[in-house]
Amino acid sequence: NAGVTQTPKFRILKIGQSMTLQCAQDMNHNYMYWYRQDPGMGLKLIYYSVGAGITDKGEVPNGYNVSRSTTEDFPLRLELAAPSQTSVYFCASEGSRHYNSPLHFGNGTRLTVT
Amino acid sequence: QKEVEQDPGPLSVPEGAIVSLNCTYSNSAFQYFMWYRQYSRKGPELLMYTYSSGNKEDGRFTAQVDKSSKYISLFIRDSQPSDSATYLCAMNRGRSSGGSNYKLTFGKGTLLTVNP
Numbered sequence: 001n002a003g004v005t006q007t008p009k010f011r012i013l014k015i016g017q018s019m020t021l022q023c024a025q026d027m028n029h030n031y032m033y034w035y036r037q038d039p040g041m042g043l044k045l046i047y048y049s050v051g052a053g054i055t056d057k058g059e060v061p062n063g064y065n066v067s068r069s070t071t072e073d074f075p076l077r078l079e080l081a082a083p084s085q086t087s088v089y090f091c092a093s094e095g096s097r098h099y100n101s102p103l104h105f106g107n108g109t110r111l112t113v114t
Numbered sequence: 115q116k117e118v119e120q121d122p123g124p125l126s127v128p129e130g131a132i133v134s135l136n137c138t139y140s141n142s143a144f145q146y147f148m149w150y151r152q153y154s155r156k157g158p159e160l161l162m163y164t165y166s167s168g169n170k171e172d173g174r175f176t177a178q179v180d181k182s183s184k185y186i187s188l189f190i191r192d193s194q195p196s197d198s199a200t201y202l203c204a205m206n207r208g209r210s211s212g213g214s215n216y217k218l219t220f221g222k223g224t225l226l227t228v229n230p
Contacts, residue, residue: 004157040122040222041222042118042120042202042220042221042222042223043158043202043220045217045218058217059217090157090158092157102148102159102160102163103150103158103160103218105157105158105159106157107155107156107157108155108156108157
C-alpha cells in the first residue's frame with residue numbers, strides 16, 4: 001500500500017503565485033487533514049474533512065482553500081503566496097472514529113515562498 | 115499559557131541510556147494522549163497512545179499520564195541510535211458524537227539524538 005502520497009516534495013514559489021499541493025490516500029479513509037509544520041512550532045491544523053464534499057477550517061486556514069470531491073483526494077490550494085506560508089505541509093488521513101485510531105501522515109511538501 | 119508545552123531540546127544521550135521526554139498541558143478536558151515519532155524529512159507516525167491517567171508499556175517504551183498534574187511522559191529504555199528522531203506529544207478531548215469536532219493539539223516536538 002502506498003498510504004498517503006503528497007506531491008510535489010519540494011517547491012519554490014514567488015510572492016503572489018498560486019499552487020495546489022496534492023494529497024491522495026489509498027486506504028479508503030474518511031477523515032483527512034492538512035497541517036503545516038514550522039521549525040520549533042509543532043503542527044498546526046489548516047483544514048480538515050470528514051468525508052467527500054465536507055470540509056472545515058482548522059486553526060490556521062487564512063490564505064488556503066481545500067476541496068474534497070472524492071474520498072481519495074484532498075488538495076490544498078494556496079492563492080497569492082506570501083513568505084509567511086513558507087513551511088512544511090503534511091497531509092494526514094484517519095480511517096476510524098475510534099479515539100485511538102492513528103493519523104497516517106504523508107512525507108510532506110517543503111514549500112519556500114520568496 | 116499555551117495549551118501544550120514541550121521542551122524542544124535538543125537532547126543528546128549515549129546509546130543504552132534511559133530517555134525521558136515530557137509535556138505539560140493546561141486544558142483539563144484533554145483525555146487522550148499520544149506520542150508521535152518523526153524521523154528527519156518524514157511524516158510523524160504514532161508511537162504510543164494512552165487514555166486518561168496511568169501507564170502503558172510497549173517494548174522499550176513506556177507512556178505515563180498524570181492528569182492531576184497535567185503532565186505526560188515518554189520513557190525510552192536501552193535507547194538505540196535508531197531512536198534518534200523528533201518526538202511529538204499530542205492530545206485531544208475526543209470527538210463529539212457527530213464526529214466533526216476532532217482536534218488534535220500537538221506539542222512543538224523534542225529532537226532526540228542517541229549517540230553510538
